[in-house]
Amino acid sequence: MRAFLSSITRFTAQQPLGAAGAVIVALLVAAAVFAPALAPHGPKETAFAPYLPPSAAFPFGTDNLGRDQLSRVIWGARLSLYVGVASVLFGVTLGALWGVVTAYFGGVADGASQRVVDTLMALPPIILALALMAALGQSVNNVVLALTILLAPTAARTLRSVVLSIKASPFIEAARAVGCPHWRVIALHVVPNTTATYIVLVTVNIAYAIVVEASLSFLGLGAPPDEPSWGAMLTAGTQALEAAPWMFLVPGLAISLTVLGLNLLGDAIRDVTDPRLRGGLG
Amino acid sequence: MRRDYIVQRLVMFVPTLLGASILIFILLRLVPGDIAEILVYQTGSESSAIQQKQVKQLRAELGLDRPVAVQYLDWLANALRGDFGQSYLQRRPVSDILRERVPRSLELAALTLVLAVVWAIPLGVVSAVRQNTWIDYVVRVVSVSGLSLPIFFTGVLILYCLVRFFRWLPPLEFVELWSDPVENLKQLIWPALAQAWYISAPITRLTRSQMLDVIRQDFVRTARAKGLSERAVVYGHALRNSLLPVVTFIGWWGGRLLGGVVIVEIIFSVPGMGSALAQAVSQRDYPAVQAMVFVMALIFLGINLFVDLLYGWLDPRIGHV
Secondary structure, rough: OOOHHHHHHHHHHHHHHHHHHHHHHHHHHHHHOOOOOOOOOOOOOOOOOOOOEEEEEEEOOOOOOOOOHHHHHHHHHHHHHHHHHHHHHHHHHHHHHHHHHHHHHHHHHHHHHHHHHHOOOOOOOHHHHHHHHHHOOOOOHHHHEEEEEHHHHHHOOOHHHHHHHHHHHHHHHHHHHHOOOHHHHHHHHHHHHHHHHHHHHHHHHHHHHHHHHHHHHHEEEEEEEEOHHHHHHHHHHHOOOOOHHHHHHHHEEEEHHHHHHHHHHHHHHHHHOOOOOOOOHH | OOOHHHHHHHHHHHHHHHHHHHHHHHHHHHHOHHHHHHHHHOOOOOOOOHHHHHOOOHHHHHHOOOOOHHHHHHHHHHHHHOOOOOOOOOOOEHHHHHHHHHHHHHHHHHHHHHHHHHHHHHHHHHHHHEEEEEEEHHHHHHHHHHHHHHHHHHHHHHHHHHHHHHHOOOOOOOOOOOOOOOHHHHHHHHHHHHHHHHHHHHHHHHHHHHHHHHHOOOOHHHHOOOOOOOOHHHHHHHHHHHHHHHHHHHHHHHHHHHHHHHHHHHHHHOOHHHHHHHHHHHHHHHHHHHHHHHHHHHHHHHHHHHHHHHHHHHHOOHHOO
16 A cells, blocks of 8 residues: 555656546546445436526526526536547457457558558548448447547557567567467467556547547437537537536547546656656666 | 558558448348338338338339349449439438538648647647646646647537637638638637647647657757757757657647538537538438548548558658568
8 A cells, every 4th residue: 555655646646647647547436336325316307497697506507498507517428438438449359359469460451450440541530430430320328439440450550560570589589489379479478468548548549439429419310319428518518608608618628637637647648658758767 | 661561551542441331231120120210111101012012112113132243243333433322311412512611621620639739749749848847747638638628528518618708609600711811710710629628738748758758869859969959959959850750740749630510510500521421420310420430441541551652751761660
């Protein structure tokens, strides 16, 4: 426990911005996990007068349908975090495995997989997400699926280049020479050397996935309209720009703070895990 | 640059574009309820025997009863001749819509890029030259926050300020560049600024880190040692050698801006390709969606190809790997 505390102090001293990011992310996770206890009202409860400005009873006002904005923003954290974490875990993990296996074995399968990656990356990401949502239909889990398809090729390509350089190292040759089967070389010698890349990909892409989810909801193609998605709340706010500015400010600031926190934390994690940038941490 | 590098890049272009068009074609056929059903049932309330017959007839008329592969080849053959079919909802050729909308979106993307570069690169340079001073900290905080404010939030925020404090309203009618350039710029400057704010952040960060790398190298010290002015050292030697990755990064962003314009165009009511695409998707106008996505892939891949070749030309080592 003591060692844990001292490592936290050290991280805070060396990466003050990263520590600030970690605090924001911790608050977000807390809001997401304890949403039912924290939110004063249900996210879909329309029991109040519409367009109420912020007050003691409704700190963030109410929206066009008379729903409590504070409750919706808290439940929105849950939705954002779920979409962000689930899609990144599926997308980056699948993509990483895909990249590791094809790069390790090389040959025709590798060439073919590169063409698939090229094809999936032949479209601006938002456009691909839009087309996928049009085909899949609107639901929270389809957003996760669309994001998985969006993230996997990038992860595959990144991991592929990492594995290609690992594959050329003498220790892989040595492992093969002493008779390790391929699966053992991959599992024990290749994969552990890709963890730093994997961790960076995960942290960077969670923020990205949250923004894409919000963009899709903003365009009316993400989660169904009554779900408390920050992007959808922003769209509703845009339609009442002058009459009820809190309607777009609240979700907008929520997204921005979340992404800022994740970016700061991600930067710090990259600095700590990248050996070239590592200071005296040891 | 080796010739086979260029050839290889050019040869890859066509299969990738075809792959993307097949992907979209299949995706749009996975949608439950094809266009014939949508067109018939939107008029009537419940499905009757007559309507089912109509659906069948319409499918035959639109060629939807043929195998998917035949439909695709047919579409491709027409597309190569510049015929993308009829928009179901606007009831006019999709190629007309493209001709009207694509230039506007390209103009918006180009304007965004120019605005972003004009302030992002000098900021990055100043931040690196004055590393760890207050200017550096301000620039770094501004660029991290620029990265964190999603385009749809800054866009709406700018729109709100314009509406609230300047009584500015999104124009009812779009003015083309060639009919009145000044009025056209007035309409596009705000969406371009909103987007430029967002993309300038990574450009500033990259310029800064590149400059920091280069400024410590021996040839910069030599330049200083032989008595060049600080100005000549920074702009003549350091900056020129830092810009290579920045240039490719900007090119890469140029392609992605095509996706970004969807959102700004909607916020600022710019009738470009992005807003047309979003509308076509939500109204299930598939021939229009298909064509627009195809054109976007074409432009996107074209820009990527150009950037790759430019990179190979700027840095001759690339082609030899």
